[in-house]
Amino acid sequence: MCQEHTDPQPQPAASIPLPPPNQETLRHILLGDYAILRDTIHTLHRLGYADAGDWSKPMLTGRGGEYVSILTQRRASNSGERPAEA
Template identity: 50%
Template sequence: MPSTPQPVTSPTNQPDPQYENVRHIVFGTLTAIRNTINLLHKLNYAEPNDWSKPLPTGRPNEIMVILTKRIRVV
């Protein structure tokens, strides 16, 4: 009985097992969040433009921002 050829999967279609996405969510005032984003930038952790736009939380003077970062896992 002839074997049925298996579909070829591209490496780009499969997740890289050495990397995972993590999501950071920061809540606070606009000033506190800007300071945190600037600090993480100075520490070479994330670029300021990598963060989401400020999103309202429904609480007075509080917003949130989200950063999704791909990190290497060992």
């Protein structure tokens, strides 16, 4: 006996919340050996700059033992205008 295969109903794509327009975003990217990457994250934590848990989990980049970790900081914008370029 053959069972008929039915495809499940397509599910809508999950929406990704966008930051409000009055919010500024800054991303810090660390690239390097695992040990110094972790040391840098903990140093920045000790200095009060960012909690160590706010960084992404270190991931291999595929380049000879190099790792990457990212910190995203957001804050309310004072204005929507960018400073004039020098």
